[in-house]
Amino acid sequence: MPKKKKRARLFEAKIFAFVIALAIVGLFVYAYYDTMLLQQAEGAILDTFFRIKTGRESRAVQEGAILAHKELKLSDKILIIGIDQKTLADYGKWPFPRTRHASLINAFSRISDQSNRENALFLDIFFIDPDPITTNDAILVDSMQNSGTVFIETVLNAFGEISDNDPLKLRQKALYENYGVIRNISGSWKTLVPFYSLQPPLEPYGRAAAGYGHANFLSDADKIYRRQPLVLRQSTLIKTLRLDDLTPGYSVNDAAYERLAWQDNLGITHEIETPLSEASIKRLTERMVKEAAMRVEDSNMDGVPDDSYYVIRHFRDEFVPAITLSLALNYFHSSVDELEVVVGSHIRIPRPRVRDEETGELVPYVLQLEADEFNADGQLIKEGKRRVVPEIRIPINNQGQMLVNFMGSRSAESPDLGPQTFPVRSYSAYANRDPGLDPDSWRRTLAVRDKILMVGAFATGMAEDEKPTPLGMMYGIEMHANALNTILMDNFIIEAPEWLNLLVIALAAFLIAFISSQIAAIAAMAVLVILVVVYFFGANMLFDTSAYVLYFASPSLAAAITFISVVVYRVFTEERDKMAIRATFGKYLSPKVVEQLANDPPELGGTDKELTVFFSDIRGFTTLSENMTPQELVNHLNEYLTAMTDLALDYGGTLDKYMGDAIMCFWGAPIPQPDHAVLACKCALKQMLVLKKLNENWPEAKHIDIGIGLNSGIMTVGNMGSKMRMNYTLMGDNVNLGSRLESTNKEYGTGIIISENTYGLVKDKFIVRELDNIRVKGKNKPVVIYELVDCLESIEPPPLGVAGKKK
Incomplete structure (x- = not known):
């Protein structure tokens, strides 16, 4: 038979599965760097981890099991003062007159024992426009100056333009002069998000405050707020240039954080690398012609443009700290000048110190x-473990963002209304306690010693200050509290580096490729599900115990896509293999056996198996051929061979070959048949009966007489031949013995002779007559031979699908 075209080794499922995995890894690498799809998926998983963690801790707190553990992750120095519904009921519609804020500040600053003062008082309130009553601003500024602990916020806007002489810029300079800007910054600072306009507080407020910071939060691609940019880039326009004025070698003062940029038609700003070269100017020109609009000037206002050109902007960047970073620096008695910022790596606060509650000294x-462990009387038995913090190292990404370790869902307005992650007190409860100017009427303390007081909106609908977080909607002031708590408690979430996430994705894809190419699809799917579940709990445990975030969604998705792809590939290749098997065996196996082979392919090649071989030959063929023309002989033989072959196939036999008028068949391969000898014997008897009926319908001159020889034993079966042409056939001494037995029929005048080997396998089911103990040509050892006479049971072909199977 023709040799089946062999598939290249590369395209075998067990090998090509890894090619599929490699392609999928490449796809995920592209998605990692060029889209936000993976980051969005991982964000959703991180939210799930947050909910699992806070849900478990919340239950544990309610049950009283690990209350101390939860408190250890929450700073007791943070107190939220919420402008809540009670406050709105007391004071009316927001915004309040600024004298209310002055009363709040005075309530904390006017205490008799100044050592019981707060560490900082942050007002998450805009002071961008003057109060309708001018004196109110003066009263509030005076309170801020007298307090010395008030921190205010500035807001940076992504769009717009501001220059050094802009009034808003002058306001911002008041903050810079009073508190400073971040100067010790390294790394790729141009990857920080640029902001081109400002909404700073009025200048008197900036000069009266003890500190400032930006209040911006930036959402992830899915509009969830998980991070706070601790450093933002505020860009001031120095001057504008014409594109055609640029020359090779043009540069800016990189050390002063200056840069060139241009805006496209969508208002998006693009950086220009300097120093410029002829090639870079040419590329810039080509791109701006395609994507940017020209500035048109009509100096004489006659409606006819006098000039048009492309604009290049020259910016100077300054780096503004987040309000939470400023509050942390103040708490640690440090300053922005001591900060070390490495963009894409960390922000370092060296040698954090706090004031000792007993001595007042910095420690x-x-x-x-x-x-700590206490006995029933409340006496300390054993102090809990503590550690000195030599530095605070805040992990940040290329945009200067810290992943906030949210400690719980939005707090209720009061403990009576529900659980609180951070303690929340009503604004009016303190603002109503301004004791006035007389020191004799001042209270000794308000129980806020060394605390960071955070004042902000805490009533639904009061302001656009509710944002979606991993734990649901949350007021802006509590988002700031979570960010500040993350820094104070040195409880940072560490994100796995890019290389590790990509490595896990690759390992997942290749592992599943290996598994799904080796075992059945159902089993591989079960393994995949188990691995994904185990990995989920492992990743969640890593987050819960070590605050370490390892990608879960991406490796799991890569594994699932790999599994599906490999299984689909196997289905297609196995279907092609089935087609090849049908083409290979369809000519000499029954259709039902071929289908079994297609569903359960055999191991092809030379193998030794116990089989039964069948030989039949026409006696007196020469005489028969002399009585017919060649065409008549062919037609007559075809009728005979068709009948005999169909019977062999009906009994589950494999047609080996035709040798002229002789037929060679065998049982037991390629599909194993435990009763191969029984099937062969029944087939031989049935052939004799069918031949008798054929002879009855033929003229006597065309009668056919045959002899059949059967032998069982170990034989070599497989594809044999040359590379150009192969046959699935048998070899071995036992094959030769079967052929010898067929020719021996002439000597004994019998129709069917079986060997002692075959007899041993069928003796309980057939009637035989022992003939002789002979030495066959080519064999030294005598062999007992038997004539097959009849069968003790039905010799009809077995039902479809059970040929060769035990009944």
Whole structure:
């Protein structure tokens, strides 16, 4: 038979599965760097981890099991003062007159024991426009100056333009002069998000405040707020240039954080690398012609443009700290000048110090790691473990963002209304307690010693200050509190580096490729599900215990896509293999056996198996051929061979070959048949009966007489031949013995002779007559031979699908 075209080794499922995995890894690498799809998926998983963690801790707190553990992750120095419904009921519609804020500040600053003062008082309130009553601004500014602890915020806008002489810029300079800007910055600072306009507080407020910071939060691609940019880039326009004025070698002062940029038709700003070269100017020109609009000038206002050109902008960048970073620096008695910012790596606060509650002196910052143990009387038995914090190292990404470690869902307005992550007190409860100017009427304390007071909206609909977070909607002031708590407690979420995430994706894809190419699809799917579930709990445990974020969605998705792809490939290749098997065996196996082979392919090649071989030959063929023309002989033989071959196939036999008028068949391969000898014997008897009926319908001159020889034993079966042409056939001494037995029929005048080997396998089911103990040509050892006479049971062909199977 023709040799089946062999598939290249590369395209075998077990090998090509890895090619599929490699392609999928490449696709995920592209998605990682060029889209936000993977980051969005991972964000959703991170939200799930947050909900699992806070849900578990919340239950544990309610049950009283690990209350101390939860408190150890929450700073007791943070107190939220919420402008809540009670406050709105007391004071009316927002915004309040600024004298209300002055009363709040005075309530905290006017205490008799100044050592009981707050560490900082942050007002998450805009002071961009003057109060309708001018004196109110003066009263509030005076309170801020007298307090010395008030921090205010500035807001940076992504769009717009501002120059050094702009009034808003002058307001911002008041903040810079009073508190400073971040100067020790390294790394790729141009990857920080640029902001081109400002909404700073009025200048008197900027000069009266103890500190400032930007209040911006930036959402992820899915509009969820998970990060706070601790450093933002505020860009001031120095001058504008004409594109055609640029020359090779033109540069800016990189050390002063200057840069060139241009805007496209959508208003998006694009950086220009300097120094310029002829090639870079040419590329810039080509791109601006396609994507940017020209500035048109009509100096004489006659409606006819006098000039038009492309605009290049020259910016100077300054780096503004987040309000939470400023509050943390103040708490640690540090300053922006001591900060070390490495964009894409970390922000370092060296040697954090806090004021000792007993002595008032500055001491190294210490964090408690384990809860203290007390007896039933409340006496301390054992102090929990603590550690000195030599530095605060805040992990940030290329945009200067810190992943906020949210500690719980939005807090209720009061403990009576529900759980609170951070303690929340009503604004009016303090603002109503301004004792006035007389020191004799001042209280000794308001129980806020060394606390960071955070004042902001805490009533639904009061302001656009509710944002979606991993734990649901949350007021802006509590988002700031979570960010500040992350820094104070040195409780940062560490994101796995890019290389590790990509490595996990690759490992997942290649592991599933290996598994799904080796075992059945159902089993591989079960393994995939188990691995994904185990990995989910492992990743969640890593986040819960070590605040380490390892990608989960991407590796799982890569594994699932790999599994589907490999299974689909296997289906197509196995279908092609089935087609090849049908083409290979369809000519000499029954259709039902071929279908079994297609569903359960055999191991092709030379193998030794116990089989039964069948030989039949026409006696007196020469005489028969002399009585017919060649065409008549062919037609007559075809009728005979068709009948005999169909019977062999009906009994589950494999047609080996035709040798002139002789037929060679065998049982037991390629599909194993435990009763191969029984099937062969029944087939031989049935052939004799069918031949008798054929002879009855033929003229006597065309009668055919045959002899059949059967032998069982170990034989070599497989594809044999040359590379150009192969046959699925048998070899071995037992094959030769079967052929010898067929020719031996002439000597004994019998129709069917079986060997002692075959007899041993069928003796309980057939009637035989022992003939002789002979030495066959080519064999030294005598063989007992038997004539097959009849069968003790039905010799009809077995039902479809059970040929060769035990009944």
